[in-house]
Amino acid sequence: MPQPPSMDRRQLLRAGGAFGIAAAAAPLLAAPARAASATTTVTDLGPAIEQFALMSGLLVGDTVYIGSRNLTPTRLIAFHLPTRTVVARTDLGTGHSVQALAADPTGRYLYAGVLTKADEGLPNLFRWDLTAPDGPAVPVGRTEDRDIRELAVAPDGTVYAVGGVPGKAPALWMYDPDTGRVTELGVPDPNATLARAVAATDTTVFFGAGSVLAGGDGTSKASLYAYDRAARTFTDVTPAEMKRDPGLREIAVFGDRLVVGTSGSTERAKLAVMDLADLSSYTVRTTAGTVVKNLATDGDRIYFAGEGGLHSFTPSTGALAPLAHDGPDLGEIWGLDHTGGTLAVVSGYGFVGEIDTASGTCAVTDLAAAGAPLSPQTAMGIAADGCHVYVGGNNVVARHDLRTGAVVNLRAPGEAKDAEVLDGVLYTGQYSGQGMWTYDPSADEQPHQLAKFPSEQNRPLDVCFDPVNRLLLVGAQSDTEGGGSLWTYAPGSGAKAVYVNPVDAVQLVRAVAAREGVAYLGGDNPTTRGPRGTLVAFDPVAGRESWRLDLPFSTGVAALAVHGRHLYGLARRGGFFVVDVPTRRLVHTADVRAICPGFAAMTTSRGVVYGVSDTTLFRFHPKTFAVSTVVPDIDGAWYSGPHVNTDGLGRLYTLRGHRLVRVDDRPAL
Secondary structure, rough: OOOOOOOOOHHHHOOOHHHHHHHOOOOOEEEEOOOOOOOOEEEEEEEEEEEEEEEEEEEEEOOOEEEEEEOOOEEEEEOOOOEEEEEEEEEEOOHHHHHHEOOOOOOOEEEEEEEEEOOOOOOOOOEEEOOOOOOOEEEEOOOOOOOOEEEEEEOOOOOEEEEEEEEEEOOOOEOOOOOEEEEEEEEEOOOOOOEEEEEOOOOOOEEEEEEOOOOOOOOOOOOEEEEEOOEEEEEEOHHHHOOOOOEOOOOOOOOOOOEEEOOOOOOOEEEEEOOOOOOEEEEEEEEOEEEOEEEEEEOOOOEEHHHHHHEEEEEOOOOOOOOOOOOOOOOOEEEEEEEOOOOEEEEOOOOEEEEEEOOOOEEEEEEHOOOOOOOEEOOOEEEEOEEEEEEEEEEEEEEEEEEOOEEEEEEEEEEEEEEEEEOOOEEEEOOOEEEEEEEEOOOOOEEEEEEEOOOOEEEEEEEEEEEEOEEEEEEEEEOOOOOOEEEEEOOOOOOOEEEEEOOOOOOOEEEEEEOEEEEEEEEOOOOOOOOEEEEEEEOOOOOOOEEEEEOOOOOOHHHHHHHHOEEEEEEOOOEEEEEEOOOOOOEEEEOOOOOOOOEEEEEEOOEEEEEEEEEEEEEEOOOOOEEEEEOOOOOOEEEEEEEEEOOOOOOEEEEOOEEEEEEEEOOOO
């Protein structure tokens, strides 16, 4: 929808509400944290989430090797298919997840690439000798692209790696096991932000890139390059039909064919089968989903995973169809291999499925029951009422019963980035592209999808409830297209709406708050160019903007909360602001970087606005807006930014380390 341009500072000084005067009257002031109140009680409720979370799977011989996700330390386990038991494990100790696995042609060595939060200069490529699985995987090298997203091993044993690091175009990397050297081979696509696919033959390495996690701002779409190992040159061989998709998701060499899958966005994902001898000769099929990954073959059919389960494609007939089986929902699939008429499926739900492709029968083995180690996992969103606390993780929502202390892991694909509980019912914003999910503990065995929204609006970031309009409001980001959206959903009627780019074409909606039937949207821009930190007052029923303010910070909005006539907000990197809503004036700013150095979350409880950062739980005085520390060194183990929620009784819930805590704070104001 068309939007008016943001006002510059001169326009703001002329505008009603005198934003500029208020800003001048309230300069950016340092606000030192004060000690916690003596009436603050912190109760430890145990690990927030415990599971064996996973992010990769690869069959070598008769054993499936599986890499962990968001666990400390990162680890690999070996699941033996004949006995259906975990027979070995090794800890890597670097990074947070293992997304890339590849075996050498002899089957002796397993290579693993890790993802890290920050580049510490440590190895990110490991090798495990599978002939001596009791020994540890050893570090063998480091690519300067921080994250390794995919690995391939050529027939001669040379290892190739791709991945990425924010702000840098991804390169193709080579590890030579004879010399132990890691070498950069070049950047084939200078506009790409991520590479997630690689495959290798004797003569050629295939490199797949795209901007599936940082789209917009002129970044590239799907690209496929062939690297000539002898000539050391790249050639663009992207099928024309795939160039509109945001990224190449998977590449595999099956005999004389190259098979390629994309991630979709505004269009469905594509599957291509290319002739290795003549890459201009290919067949492309459009699938029903938004991703084609985890490619496998039985020689006749090609199997792949999408967000809706497994599918098969038969090149000889052109038949493309879902793969039926009698097993459970497979959830997010991270490993798929074919052996002896059976597909071995590694599910993000923490199990291995074995599907007979002829009969459709499916046997499922829970990895925890088979001996996989359970560990506390970094968490996503959090929501609470007087009976339950819910904590989101990878493919799971942990339900904590406040009456009995029992914890149950509920299955939900992807990640519950944020959530709210209304009248005992849980509502989540589900990444990636899963829309909204819900769970009623009195009626449901498991969560289920409640509402779909455009798949390109794939990353819900903040969920809140508008009690005047009886609407759930969700702020979202589009990873592939840039910008973001506001979703609305009415629990009473099921009516829904989506408003794309309500701030502008580059700012996502990172934070949402509601007051007297108006939604307040906090804009953020993950790119290095363009506006950021715009605050928009938005009518969620009419779907139109009421007014906006450009905030005096160099970073975007991290969190919003409402108390009385005031809208409180935190910018990323510690800028704090208060807006008097009736007059539309910025009445207070402060620098709280000492306790809020990055992302943050806010909530209102007992007439006080609270905030949480990666380090500290704090509160703001409702009259002076001074900040006070409630719990220092809380250091919550969050994956994608901290969260805090209240149960409606005034008690707060957040994480201290990997543990869920209840904070009963009664400040003397």
